[in-house]
Amino acid sequence: MEIKITFPDGKEQSYPAGVTPRQIAEGIGPGLAKAALAAQVDGLNVDLDVPINKDAALRLLTFKDPEGRDIYRHSSSHIMAQAVLRLYPKALLAIGPAIEDGFYYDIEFPEPITPEALPAIEKEMEKIIKEDIVFKRRELPRDEAIRFFADAGNKFKVELIRELPDDAVVSIYHQGEFADLCRGPHIPSTKHLKAFKLTGLAGAYWRGDEKREMLTRIYGTSFADPKELKEHLALIEEAKKRDHRALGKELDLFSFHGEGPGFPFFHHNGLVLYNQLISFCRAELYKRGYMEIKTPIILNEELWHRSGHWDHYRDNMYFTDIDEKAYAVKPMNCPGGLLIYRSRLHSYREFPIKVAEFGQVHRHEKSGVLHGLFRVRTFTQDDAHVFCLPEQLEDEIGKLVELILYFYKVFGFEDVRIELSTRPESSIGSDEMWDRATRALQNTLEKMKIAHKINPGDGAFYGPKIDFHIRDCLKRTWQCATIQVDFSMPERFDLTYVGEDGKEHRPVMIHRAIFGSLERFLGILIEHYAGNFPLWLAPVQAAVLPISEKHFGWAEEVRKKLEEAGIRAATNLSDEKITRKVRTAEMQKIPAMLIVGDKEMESRSAAVRRHGAGDLGAKPLEQIISDMLKEIAEKRIKP
RNA sequence: GCUGGUGUAGCUCAAUGGUAGAGCAGCCGCCUUGUAAGCGGCAGGUUAUAGGUUCGAUUCCCAUCACCAGCUCCA
Structure with missing residues (x-):
């Protein structure tokens, strides 16, 4: 047949x-x-x-297919597990999936192991690969599978199988003496694993539950080509070098102190960056008809009951008392914005009303999750709320998507992924509202032909959202922008507008942020650029370096001219040699160095040196300034 | 929050059961400099905090705090 x-x-x-x-x-x-x-x-x-x-x-x-990659790495974890069992016969395997960029296996060891054990496991894996062992699938009824793993003394696998339905057929993969519960599929044999590396060791709880057994998780990664593995490991090394926490210290951008864990302190240089982000954003929003507001940080607790935050977000909020009345520190900006909306009547003719707020919010994060600027307890959202008619909804979402993609392009983030998150368990509003809101988001993405992934149950408590994930130059992804459609808050706050018919109607509201958190976005930029900021962002844009004391006068004049043109400049009037001054400026990652000596003083010029690019020769000061202003205005990422 | 680790000068790191040392940075001099480190000197520390063991603790033990890695959660 x-x-x-x-x-x-x-x-x-x-x-x-x-x-x-x-x-x-x-x-x-x-x-x-x-x-x-x-x-x-x-x-x-x-x-x-x-x-x-x-x-x-x-x-x-x-290996080029995402599914193939997962299978390859999952098989890698089986090979690692086989090696571990050969070296530690008493170890118990729990689970070992493929993850983004690699794989891991959670294992219970009778004695704790240290990272020094990894090379031996890698060596055993090499052996297993050389042995070219075939992966064999065997299917058996649930009961038999339970017996199989009970005999092997593996309580973890037994627990996993017990949770399958009674009539489930369970599959076990054998490779030589090794057998593991697994849905499969797998690569044909162990020799198909061409390049791998065990990358780390960490504790992890069985089933992610801190009340259960602490297991040892061994992380690894694997690639079809040793070259790719090498590149991947190099990217990880590079990421370590670019750690924004270290660069933040070196470049004097920000600091953290025991007096306020998770609360960043911005130094002058960091604040320049922060303010540049805000000015850029503000200018773009004003061009697009946004208004801007500022609302208080502490508001009466009653407001948060009305908004639903007390019911759904309380654990993340800070509370305080003022004159014996309960207040809360805002974890989101929307309720304050809604009070402003309600402060006067609105007509349908005003719509869409776009209101931006650079709002500082506080959220209580568990102490263990704080991480530099990426995860803090207070941050500034580039928040905005768009109030519109239901029929304007999809158009407005579309405009936001375009705006967000435009912003990312400016910073050099061209690879953006979009995810749509639907109703979570803890949420407010009717099914019908959620349905309409989710459909509006989905329709818009489909109309714009934008591919997106769906995250069921990941929405905000008041509405579904689309999130934007950007990929930086080290191929890591970061969630930044979000667009959330909300029918609930307008109802809870009884927002209205006067329609064409003279009657009161309920507007729809969109919550959106582009950077998400300015602090976190700044952290991403620091690592993305490795501290080498584009000229328009750099805290100090030009360092004027006089060759000797004779040239201090001209150097100061150059600095003043630059500053008058709006360029952030500094002179180095120390008595160090020019080589030393150049080195200092290079290490501070200042994009432009203007070196002035006899010749330059004579011709009212400066010798230009760009960061990392060496001497570019002398140019008249006016030309240097106009060139720099042009580069700044264009927000060029590279000179 | 949980598990493990770390905490010594502004930074990066040494050392020791008998009260700590280097490099860089800082300050002061000398040099007057042409594109990634000129030379010399000085100063800088209740060894995170609070207890305990000890003749004696920075070192050993306990607690607290902060940080780091991971888990869980997230902008």
Whole structure:
């Protein structure tokens, strides 16, 4: 009997029934046969040697496919587990999935192990790879699987299987002496693992529950090509070097103090950056018809009951008393903004009303999660609320999406991923409202042909949202912007507008932030640029470096001219040699150095040196200033 | 919050059961400098905080605080 196989490109071909994906791959070419790790048959991931008995759509998965990558890394974790059991026969395996960029396995060791144990495990893995052990799938009824793992003394696997339905068929993968509970599929054999590295050791709780066993998690990563592995490890090294906490100290941007854990202190240089972000943002918003407001940080607790925050966000809030009345420190800006909306009547003719607020919020974060500027207890949101008619909703969302993508481009973030989050368990509002709001977001994305992932149950308590994740130059992703559609707050705060019919109606409101948190965005920028900020952002844009004392006068004049033109400049009037001054300025990552000596003083010029680029020769001061102003105005990322 | 680790000069790091040392930075001199470190000197520390063991603690033990890694959570 013949069956028809449909390939991803739409081509069809006939094969005898019972053909395996591996045979099909071999028929297509030796390159593909070698690269194929597993297959997807009618959307289901399977091993390469599973016969296909009916017409089906087939995708051969290689390391280039996200699914193939996961399978490869999951198999890597099995190989690691096998190595661990050879070295520590009494260790108990818990779970070992593939994750972004790698894999891990949670293991209970009879004796704690240290990172020094990793090289030995890696060596054993090499051996297993050389042995070229085949991954074999075996299916068995739930009861038998429980017995199998109970006999092996593995309470973790037994617990996992017990949670499956009674009639579930459980699969176990064997590779030599090693067997593990696993849905699969896997790479054909251990020798397909070409490049791996164990990257770390950490504690992790069984099932993420701090009341349960503490397991040892071994992290690793693997790639199909040793070169890729090397590049990946280099990126991690580079990320360590760019740590914004260290750069923040070195460049005198911000600090943290025991007197206020999680509360950042901005130094002058850091505040220049922060203010640049705000000025840029403000200018763009004013061009687009936004208004700007500022609301108080502490407001009566009653307000937070009305908004629903008390019910749904209390654990993250700070409270205080004023004149024996209960107050709360705002964790979000919206309720304050709503009070302003209510302060006068609104007409449908005003819509959409766009109101921005650079609002400082405080959120109580658990002490263990604080992390430099990435995770703090007070931060400034570039918040805005758009009030509009229901029929304007999708248009307004579309404009926001465009605005957000435009912003990211300015900073050089071109790779942006979008996720749509739906109603969480703890939430307010009717199903119908949630439905309409979610549909509005989804429709807009679809109209704009923007690919997006869906995160069920991840929305805000008052509405669904789309989040924007940017990828930095080290390929890490960060959640920044968010657009949230909210029918609930307008109702809770009884917001109205007078419609064409002269009657009162309920507006819709959109919450949105672009940077998300200015503090966190700044942290991302510091690491993205490695502290080498584009000229328009740099705290000090030009360092004027006189060769000797004779040139101090001209140097000061140059500095004044720069400052008059609005360029942030500093002179180095120390009695150090010029080489030393250059070194100091280079280490401070100042983008432009203007060196002045006899020649330059004579011709009213300066020798330009750009950070990391060496001497670029002398230019008249006027030209230097106009060149710099142009670069600043264009917000060029590189000179 | 939980698990583990760390805490010595502004920074990076040494050392020791008998009250601490270097480099860089800082300050003071000398040099008057041409594109990533000129030379010399000085100063700088209740060894995170509070207890305990000890003749004696910075070192050992306990608690607290902060930080780091991870878990959980998140802008």
